Amino acid sequence: MEEQQVEPAPAAVKARRNAFDRDAVAEHSKALKMKDVTFQNDIRFLTGLGEFDRVLGGGLVQGSVVLISGEPGIGKSTLLLQICQNVGKNAKLLYVTGEESLEQIKLRAVRVGVDTENLLLLSETSVNKIIPEINAVQPDVVIIDSIQTLFDENYPSSPGTITQVKQATLQLIAKAKEDRISILIVGHVNKDGAIAGPKVLEHMVDAVLYFEGEKQNTYRVIRAVKNRYGSTNEIGMFAMSAEGLEEIEKPSE
Ligand SMILES: Nc1ncnc2c1ncn2[C@@H]1O[C@H](COP(=O)(O)OP(=O)(O)OP(=O)(O)O)[C@@H](O)[C@H]1O
Numbered sequence: 001m002e003e004q005q006v007e008p009a010p011a012a013v014k015a016r017r018n019a020f021d022r023d024a025v026a027e028h029s030k031a032l033k034m035k036d037v038t039f040q041n042d043i044r045f046l047t048g049l050g051e052f053d054r055v056l057g058g059g060l061v062q063g064s065v066v067l068i069s070g071e072p073g074i075g076k077s078t079l080l081l082q083i084c085q086n087v088g089k090n091a092k093l094l095y096v097t098g099e100e101s102l103e104q105i106k107l108r109a110v111r112v113g114v115d116t117e118n119l120l121l122l123s124e125t126s127v128n129k130i131i132p133e134i135n136a137v138q139p140d141v142v143i144i145d146s147i148q149t150l151f152d153e154n155y156p157s158s159p160g161t162i163t164q165v166k167q168a169t170l171q172l173i174a175k176a177k178e179d180r181i182s183i184l185i186v187g188h189v190n191k192d193g194a195i196a197g198p199k200v201l202e203h204m205v206d207a208v209l210y211f212e213g214e215k216q217n218t219y220r221v222i223r224a225v226k227n228r229y230g231s232t233n234e235i236g237m238f239a240m241s242a243e244g245l246e247e248i249e250k251p252s253e
């Protein structure tokens, strides 16, 4: 076999290599020394439901994205509306509904005793219209009810498909991290698989909570199956009533 001759690098190439300067390279990502990375202590909003705060690891972390999954009718909208009362004392909230009218939300709010001035309601399913409204309103906390109703106008598929559910979530996550907004996303658990389930989002978000219970009885349990800001050993217990979810304190051991 004939040996291949390697040409020596021309002088111009050598000069370029020597002059290699990290700053001169266009658009590259720069690594930081770990010791130069700064962080603020997590700012957390207390939701007023101690059971929920405990499962979150001590309240809702500013800038975090939390997915709340549960079967239809289990009480997801009720839970998220109820936390608005306490969070609204120190923060501005935007509740985006894609499946209920504003009147329905208001009726539920009246029933469960939510009347904070700091809660704004938006009925919208296009994520391309929701993001500009988030920019205009500048809320601290956004509630998305539910992710399966949202769609991105740049993709032709219907709401609820894997593409749409993922694209909408990606945009919301980017917004949360950019502006340090906490976003709570409702995901319907669907057994027949026709609609993209919240499972496909679990790796993308910061925390995943399952809200469960038997519809026949009033008890509801919330537990974290993933949490970048706390443990996944806690569970929260509630009872559903006409006035909404009431916390059940754990019996003392
Ligand atoms: N007047 C009431 N009295 C008692 N419980 C009620 C009343 N109205 C609603 N509920 C309870 O609230 C549940 C519905 O709560 P909610 O709408 O928050 O659930 P969800 O998980 O958001 O449902 P969906 O899948 O429809 O979005 C009902 O299944 C029922 O248990």
Ligand SMILES: [Mg+2]
Residues within 6 Å of the ligand: 076, 077, 078, 145
């Ligand atoms: Mg609901």
